[in-house]
Amino acid sequence: MQQWKVWRRLIRPGGGTNERSQPRKPVSPDEVMQLPLDVLRTLPGTEVDRLLQDVHGAQYARLVLGYPGHARLSSEQLERLEREVLDIQRAEIDLLFPGDAYLTNFVINIWEWAHGREQLESRPWNITIPISDVCNARCTFCTSWIEGRRQLRLDQLELFKEPLKTAVYVGLVGHGEPLSHPQFGKICERLKDYMDPRTRTYTITNGIYLNRWKDVFDELSLGWISVSLNAATPETHSEVMGFEPSEFPRLIATLDDIIQGRFSAEPIPVNITMVVTKQNLHEVPQFIELGNALNAASIHLRSLLAVGHLPLGLNYHLLPPYLHPDFDRLQQAAREAIAQSRVPVFGDPGSWQTPVFPESLAEEIKKNPPPIISRAEAQRTKDFRHAADPFYEPSDRPRVGLRRTDGAFPDSLDDGSNPLGRREPFKCRAVYHGLYVNELFLRMTPCCYMTQTPGHDEVRLDEVAAFENGWNSEAFVDLRRSLRSGPLYGACRRCPERW
Numbered sequence: 001m002q003q004w005k006v007w008r009r010l011i012r013p014g015g016g017t018n019e020r021s022q023p024r025k026p027v028s029p030d031e032v033m034q035l036p037l038d039v040l041r042t043l044p045g046t047e048v049d050r051l052l053q054d055v056h057g058a059q060y061a062r063l064v065l066g067y068p069g070h071a072r073l074s075s076e077q078l079e080r081l082e083r084e085v086l087d088i089q090r091a092e093i094d095l096l097f098p099g100d101a102y103l104t105n106f107v108i109n110i111w112e113w114a115h116g117r118e119q120l121e122s123r124p125w126n127i128t129i130p131i132s133d134v135c136n137a138r139c140t141f142c143t144s145w146i147e148g149r150r151q152l153r154l155d156q157l158e159l160f161k162e163p164l165k166t167a168v169y170v171g172l173v174g175h176g177e178p179l180s181h182p183q184f185g186k187i188c189e190r191l192k193d194y195m196d197p198r199t200r201t202y203t204i205t206n207g208i209y210l211n212r213w214k215d216v217f218d219e220l221s222l223g224w225i226s227v228s229l230n231a232a233t234p235e236t237h238s239e240v241m242g243f244e245p246s247e248f249p250r251l252i253a254t255l256d257d258i259i260q261g262r263f264s265a266e267p268i269p270v271n272i273t274m275v276v277t278k279q280n281l282h283e284v285p286q287f288i289e290l291g292n293a294l295n296a297a298s299i300h301l302r303s304l305l306a307v308g309h310l311p312l313g314l315n316y317h318l319l320p321p322y323l324h325p326d327f328d329r330l331q332q333a334a335r336e337a338i339a340q341s342r343v344p345v346f347g348d349p350g351s352w353q354t355p356v357f358p359e360s361l362a363e364e365i366k367k368n369p370p371p372i373i374s375r376a377e378a379q380r381t382k383d384f385r386h387a388a389d390p391f392y393e394p395s396d397r398p399r400v401g402l403r404r405t406d407g408a409f410p411d412s413l414d415d416g417s418n419p420l421g422r423r424e425p426f427k428c429r430a431v432y433h434g435l436y437v438n439e440l441f442l443r444m445t446p447c448c449y450m451t452q453t454p455g456h457d458e459v460r461l462d463e464v465a466a467f468e469n470g471w472n473s474e475a476f477v478d479l480r481r482s483l484r485s486g487p488l489y490g491a492c493r494r495c496p497e498r499w
């Protein structure tokens, strides 16, 4: 059918749809490709739901993205798009959303992932920006408050400009506390200039400064906020995070304001998180109750990170939850609370008994228990404060992800084992979707599980002349090649599968 005839069937002279006039024939899958996007968007939701069942390949991509006009898909929609793009020719993608760099980049990216491309034309669409390595808290399990020294400079934000243009999600995160940055408001203004209006941001925060920045929430298009509470009572909050007990009720009231929409045009979903340790294990059921009372969007019970050596300045050896004398009962109580929660709870109580230290270190701790260090002492001790300094130092060799022929940076996680039975092609999404920069020495890490591709130099965002050079550096291209054709690197054989 000629295109104008299709439009005429849908558009009345006044410009609206003809819903109230003659009943019209439902739109067919072929027409999904012909209808202008502004007409497609006026279709009733029920018709689109039905149509989504009948469309395939490029038709699916056009409808699932073109109808809402953005790329914030549900996981089911994304998984289906990943299958449907296999039936699309690369050249067809340019015809789906002409002039719309945001949607076009998204489809090309999924297409390149599905086809296992190594050199990418598309940009990542899930971007993390480190705002601060410094923190106002004193968590028992984190070193940012001891070693953190830097905060993002406004000129460094420029380095993210290119991928920000087509980002779907932007995380304002980092090793420390993002909201402790005194220029957070200015950063938000600048970001707004760089991002597409459809981009949603999120932040991961201890929440203490949320009140201070409530006026920028709308400007930032905050999609959600993850708040690390780590406790359900003022006393435990103080013990774990080092804040005055009076902060906790204030913080909970702020979260209620945000969830009820008192700080923004629309309520902002809040996720609450707890890193489960020996010190807060007993509060897990109460934490879940708190999340339900607040009407949080989700509750996350994170497992304490396993470490190969004791982090300087912390009493990490006292933290594993399985050290609690009443561990079995408390683990069971947590399982029951999770089962009864109305708000979704993410976390695996089974993992709380997984050893946090390798056997040799656990033996050493048993034989020679390390001395207990106070927070004040940790901050005073020069060696602890400067533990991260080498990462910030300049290098004589630009860190642009070149292959090393001198055997530097061997694959330290390759011990010959393959605990998860992984084989190539392994369709990891991380090196396609994400730009992960977590600290202010601006290292582009390929994923959250490895800091660089083995056998290659690191990639530093401020040392590659343009973003493209890092994204398609030898290191990143080689990692995509190994995922497709093998052999898989040690990290890829043992990492959690989904990012």
Ligand SMILES: C[S@@+](CC[C@H](N)C(=O)[O-])C[C@H]1O[C@@H](n2cnc3c(N)ncnc32)[C@H](O)[C@@H]1O
Residues within 6 Å of the ligand: 135, 141, 142, 144, 173, 174, 175, 176, 177, 178, 204, 205, 206, 226, 227, 228, 273, 275, 302, 303, 304, 305
């Ligand atoms: C490093 S913090 C930075 C953002 C912010 N300051 C916060 O605490 O939410 C990011 C996340 O890492 C988690 N985290 C820090 N150290 C951890 C550890 N040793 N094990 C597990 N999670 C940890 C925190 O609880 C938080 O959810």
Ligand code: SF4
Residues within 6 Å of the ligand: 135, 136, 137, 138, 139, 142, 143, 144, 145, 175, 176, 177, 205, 206, 228, 241
């Ligand atoms: S609030 Fe976040 S960054 Fe700060 S010490 Fe705790 S975990 Fe680390």
